[in-house]
Amino acid sequence: MSTQDTQQLTRNYRWMSSITVLLGTIALGFSATMVMVALPEMMVAFNVGQEVIQWLATGFQVTATTSILATGWLTGRFGLRRVYVFTLLLFVGVSLLGAMSWNAQVAIFARVMQGIAMGLVPAVALITIARVFPPQAVGMAMGVFGVGAVLAPAIGPAVGGVLLGPFGWSVIFLFPVLFCLPALLLAFKYVPEADPTIVHGRFDWLGMLLLTVFIFALLNITGLGLSKGWTTWQTLGCVALTLVSLVWLVFWQLRCKAPLVELSLFRNPRFWSVFLVAVPYGFCLYGTSYLIPYFLQSAAGYSPADSGAMQVPGGIILVLVIFSAGALCDKLSARTVTISGLFLFALASIGFTFTTAVTGFWVVAAWFTLSRVAMGMLIPSTTVAAIQSVPPALLPYASTTMNFFMQLGGAIGINVLAILYQSRLEGHAITNASTAAFEAFHECFWLAALLMVCALIPAVFIRKSPQIEPAPGPHASKIPSCP
Structure with missing residues (x-):
C-alpha cells in the first residue's frame, strides 16, 4: 500500500471515528429535548401532577450532571470503546423500557438512566476526536462535531411535536434509538481501544455517593416545603440531610487524593x-x-x-x-x-x-x-x-x-x-x-x-488570572506554560 493510500486511510478513519461518536451524541441530544413537548400528554397518560412529571426532566439532568465526573476514570480504566459501547447499550435498553412504561415511576427511572448516557457519551466523543486527530486538524473536527451536537437538541422539540401526534409519547424514547444502532455497529471499528499508557487510579465512590445524596435531597426541599409545609419534619429532615451530606462531601473532597470536584x-x-x-x-x-x-x-x-x-x-x-x-x-x-x-x-x-x-x-x-x-x-x-x-x-x-x-x-x-x-x-x-x-x-x-x-x-x-494576562512589551502575547 502506498504512502498516499495510507494517509487517505488515516483521514478516512479519523472522520469515520467522528461520525461514529457524533451519532451517539445526536441520539442523546434528541433524547434531552424531545421529552419537553410530551410532558402534558404523559401527565394525562399516567394521571400524575407536575410535581411528579417534572422528574422526567430533573432526574435526567441530575444523572447527566454527576456522570460527567466519572468520565475520566471510566475511560482510563476500561477504554473509550468499551465505555462508549456499554453506554449506548444501556441507553437502548432503558429507552425500550421507557417506551413500555406502565406508570410514571418506570418512565422516570428510564429517564434517570438515560441521563447517565447523556453525561458520558458527549464527553467520550470529545476525547475520541482529540485522540484521533492531530493538533493542527482537531479544530475543524470539533467544529463539525459541534454543529451536529448542538443541532440535535435544538430541533428535538420540533421533531418530537411532529411525531407525538401519530405515535404517542412513547416515541420520545424510541426515536433516539435509531441513531444508536449504526453508532454501535461502527464503534467496534472506529472508536479507539484502551490506551495502555494511561495509568488509572481509584475512583472516589464515597464522593459520588455523597454528591448524589446531596443533589437529590436538595431537589426535594422545594416540593416538600410547598406540599407539606416549610416547618414540617419531612422538610426540615430533608434540609438537614442536604446540609450534612454537603459538609461531609466538602470535608472528604479536601482530604481525597483524587477528588470528584x-x-x-x-x-x-x-x-x-x-x-x-x-x-x-x-x-x-x-x-x-x-x-x-x-x-x-x-x-x-x-x-x-x-x-x-x-x-x-x-x-x-x-x-x-x-x-x-x-x-x-x-x-x-x-x-x-x-x-x-x-x-x-x-x-x-x-x-x-x-x-x-x-x-x-x-x-x-x-x-x-x-x-x-x-x-x-x-x-x-x-x-x-x-x-x-x-x-x-x-x-x-x-x-x-x-x-x-x-x-x-x-x-x-x-x-x-x-x-x-x-x-x-x-x-x-x-x-x-x-x-x-x-x-x-x-x-x-x-x-x-x-x-x-x-x-x-x-x-x-x-477577570483573567494574572498568570495568563499578557505582559507589556514585545513578548506580550506569550502565555506561561504549566509549571
Whole structure:
C-alpha cells in the first residue's frame, strides 16, 4: 500500500471515528429535548401532577450532571470503546423500557438512566476526536462535531411535536434509538481501544455517593416545603440531610487524593465570579426550557407540533451564535460577551412576562429566539471565562467544574420552576381561574429575570488570572506554560 493510500486511510478513519461518536451524541441530544413537548400528554397518560412529571426532566439532568465526573476514570480504566459501547447499550435498553412504561415511576427511572448516557457519551466523543486527530486538524473536527451536537437538541422539540401526534409519547424514547444502532455497529471499528499508557487510579465512590445524596435531597426541599409545609419534619429532615451530606462531601473532597470536584478552584476569587454567573444562568436556561413548552401546551392552547415549531428559529440561531460568540470572546473579552448574554436573557424573560392569551405565535417565537441568542453567547463565554480565571496548573479542572455546576443549576431550575409554577397556579385559580396559568407563568419569568440581573453583578468582576494576562512589551502575547 502506498504512502498516499495510507494517509487517505488515516483521514478516512479519523472522520469515520467522528461520525461514529457524533451519532451517539445526536441520539442523546434528541433524547434531552424531545421529552419537553410530551410532558402534558404523559401527565394525562399516567394521571400524575407536575410535581411528579417534572422528574422526567430533573432526574435526567441530575444523572447527566454527576456522570460527567466519572468520565475520566471510566475511560482510563476500561477504554473509550468499551465505555462508549456499554453506554449506548444501556441507553437502548432503558429507552425500550421507557417506551413500555406502565406508570410514571418506570418512565422516570428510564429517564434517570438515560441521563447517565447523556453525561458520558458527549464527553467520550470529545476525547475520541482529540485522540484521533492531530493538533493542527482537531479544530475543524470539533467544529463539525459541534454543529451536529448542538443541532440535535435544538430541533428535538420540533421533531418530537411532529411525531407525538401519530405515535404517542412513547416515541420520545424510541426515536433516539435509531441513531444508536449504526453508532454501535461502527464503534467496534472506529472508536479507539484502551490506551495502555494511561495509568488509572481509584475512583472516589464515597464522593459520588455523597454528591448524589446531596443533589437529590436538595431537589426535594422545594416540593416538600410547598406540599407539606416549610416547618414540617419531612422538610426540615430533608434540609438537614442536604446540609450534612454537603459538609461531609466538602470535608472528604479536601482530604481525597483524587477528588470528584477540584475545590481548590474556589480559593480563587476570579473563579467565584464565573461560578456566581454560571449557576443562576444554568437555573434559568434549563428551568425556562422546561416551563415554556409545558405552559404553551397546557395553558396557551398550542399543539405539540406548534410548541416544537416555535422553538426551531431559536435553535437555528443558537447554532450560529455559539460559533460567532467564541470569536467575540477573543476579540472583545469573555466578560463583555457574558454581560451582554445575561442582559439579553433578562430582556427575553421580561418579554415572556407580558404573554397573554392573545399573544401571537411569532411574538412568542421572537422572545424564545432572543433567549437562544443569549444562550449562544453564554455557553462559550462562561467556559472561556472559567478557563481564563485560573492559573495554568488548574486549567484541566476549570471547564469541567464550571460545566458541572452550570448543569447542577439547571437541575435545580427545572425542579424549582416546575413546582413553583404549579403552586402559584393553584393559588391564583382560587381568585381567577381563567388567568391563573398566565399569572403563574409571569411570576416564574420575573424570577428568571431577577436572577439574570443579579448575575450581572459578579459578571462585572470577571477577570483573567494574572498568570495568563499578557505582559507589556514585545513578548506580550506569550502565555506561561504549566509549571
